[in-house]
Amino acid sequence: MAKPEPKKSSSSLGFGNKPASEEQEVSNGPAEPPVTGAAHEPGGRSKPGKRSTESEVYDDGTNTFFWRAHTLTVLFILTCALVYVTLLEETPQDTAYNTKRGIVASILVFLCFGVTQAKDGPFSRPHPAYWRFWLCVSVVYELFLIFILFQTVQDGRLFMKYIDAKLGVPLPERDYGGNCLIYDPGNTTDPFHNIWDKMDGFVPAHFLGWYIKTLMIRDWWMCMIISVMFEFLEYSLEHQLPNFSECWWDHWIMDVLVCNGLGIYCGMKTLGWLSMKPYQWQGLWNIPTYKGKIKRIAFQFTPYSWVKFEWRPASNLRRWLAVLGIIFMFLLAELNTFYLKFVLWMPPEHYLVLLRLVFFVNVGGVAMREIYDFMDDPKFHKKLGQQAWLVAAITVTEFLIVVKYDPKTIMLPIPFFITQFWILGIVLILTWTLWRFFIRDITLRYKETRRRKQEGSAERERPPSNSSKTPVTSGRSKLNGDMDPLRQRKS
Known part of the structure; x- marks a missing residue:
């Protein structure tokens, strides 16, 4: 079977890899005009043109078993599992257990459908099915939030016990304020105990979180604005949640400069590398060396190409309002993290809190890309992307749950100077x-x-020059001019 001819394409679906040696470089074949706006792989979307901020991708067009949909295979496995549960497994006589198992099975069937049949998004690495999976998880999570929203406060908190029996118990909030001395001379054993007391698991979480957020937003000034604005929100809302009460150096040195600032710096360095690196893809079996094969497998977990975000908020009113909306939704999602665990009585170290953060890490990048495409190219992207729509709906629903479950805390009067x-x-x-x-x-x-009126009046007041005068025609030329139509009619 002949090997497919290498193709040159431009896409916006994630990072590529540089060949390990000259033997692995893609041969582009005969000279031909580049194909723009189409990704030659499963999940790629065709676009009418390539933007200036979009990297070029060289792909040999290899389409292996890995990239196929496998819809019949998934359907066959799912049917076999249901047949086994129906005919060979004895149903336990436990109503609560059967209810949980039925809900989980329903969710798994929906995920199987979505992974194989849902619409592809802007990303395709490591596999389009991965991003379809998180899209379906977004639907399930939004439905769960809607269910919690329609319960009473007591029933909603009691329902959390079905997920984990340890939940449903009110928990005290930890206050990070109090003694804010960096050096405490009264403590002879460890005068820096205040600093070590603040160094918990949230310090690396802050750094990693802002590193990932920078990869999502892809803009230094917007990341810094969100980082500083959230610290102001913590100052403004510490009368509602004790968790927001921190020392001044914890706000501005530990959070903004060290954790957030270092995460943003590393993220911007990564973005600079991604915008400059080449994107050349080959099929795994087309690479001759084992080193190249291992490198190709590793780069499968990086994006297919890269698009540099240029938000340009001051270019027009539409983009300015869109950027303000993005910043507002980011800050609201950050606040929901603290308020949700407060109203639903979940400890900060609970696995549900961690799963929510992992969820937003996976869906946030897709949502930001869809928002940018919708802003940057509204003629082609005529509607907001599906993942961005779901993320916005989830953020608003979470906030509504907070308002319903604890309106007294939300409505506590804000200090006058704030x-x-x-x-x-x-x-x-x-x-x-x-x-x-x-x-x-x-x-x-x-x-x-x-200015145009002044130029027009100056032009009219300028004296006419000799070159502008119309030449005076002689009688013979007038006669010849009058005779031309007659000669044409005779001819």
């Missing part, structure tokens, strides 16, 4: 928006119109 600070910030944002997109544009248009 209210003044937020009012001042909102007024400044509105003022800048009006100036940048309305007053400034009107002023520029007025100046341009005035």
Whole structure:
């Protein structure tokens, strides 16, 4: 069987790998115009043109067993499992156990359907089925949140016991404030005990979280704004949740500079490497050396190509409002992490809290890519992507659960000086928006119109030159000109 001819394509689906040696470089075949906007692999989407921020991808077009849908195989395995449970397994006489098992089985059947049949998203590595799986998990999680939202507060917290019997018990919140001395001379054994007391598992979690968020947002200034704004939110809401009460150096040194800042820095360095590296793909069996095969397997877990995000929030009003909405939803999702475990009585180290963070890590990158495509190319992406739509719905539903389950905490009056600070910030944002997109544009248009009027009046007042005069025609030329139509008619 002849090996497929190498193809040159441009895609926006994730990272590639550089050949291990010259023997592994892709031969592009005869000279031909590059194919833009199409990924020559399963899950790739065709686009009418390639953006300037989109990397070029060289792919030999190998389509192996790994990339096929396997819909019949999954259906056969699922049918065999259901036949086994129906005919060969004895159903336990335990109503609670059977209810849990039935719910889990229903979710698994839905996931099997979604993994094989759902619509592909913008990413395809390590496999399109991986991202279809998280899309279906998003649907399941949103349905779970809707179910919790429609319960009473007591029933909702009691339902959490069906997931884990240890839940459903009110838990005290840990206060990170208190003694804020960096060096405590009163403690002779360990004067730096305040610093070591703050060094818990959340320190590496902060760094890793902001490293991943930087890969999602792909913009330094937006990451820094979200990082600083969340610290201001913790200052503003520490009267509601004791967990938000921290020392000043814990806010600005430990969080913003060390953990968040280092995570953003490492993330931006990774983005710089991804934007510069080549993207050349070969089928595993087309690579001659074992080193190249191992490297190809490792790079399967990296994106297929890369798109550099250029948000340009001040370019027009639509992009400015979209960026403000993205920042707002990011901050709301961050706050939901703390408020949900508070109202549902979940300890911070519980595995459900960790699973929620893992969930947002996997769906957040897809959602941000779909939002950027919708903003950057609205003619081709005419509607918001499915994963972005679900993430927005999940974030809003989580906040509604918090409002319903503990309205007293949410409605605690904010201190007056904090209210003044937020009012001042909102007024400044509105003022800048009006100036940048309305007053400034009107002023520029007025100046341009005035300049054109002045140029037109100066042109009219300028004395006519000899070159502009129309030449005087002689009588013979007039006669010849009049005779031309007659000659044409005679001919």
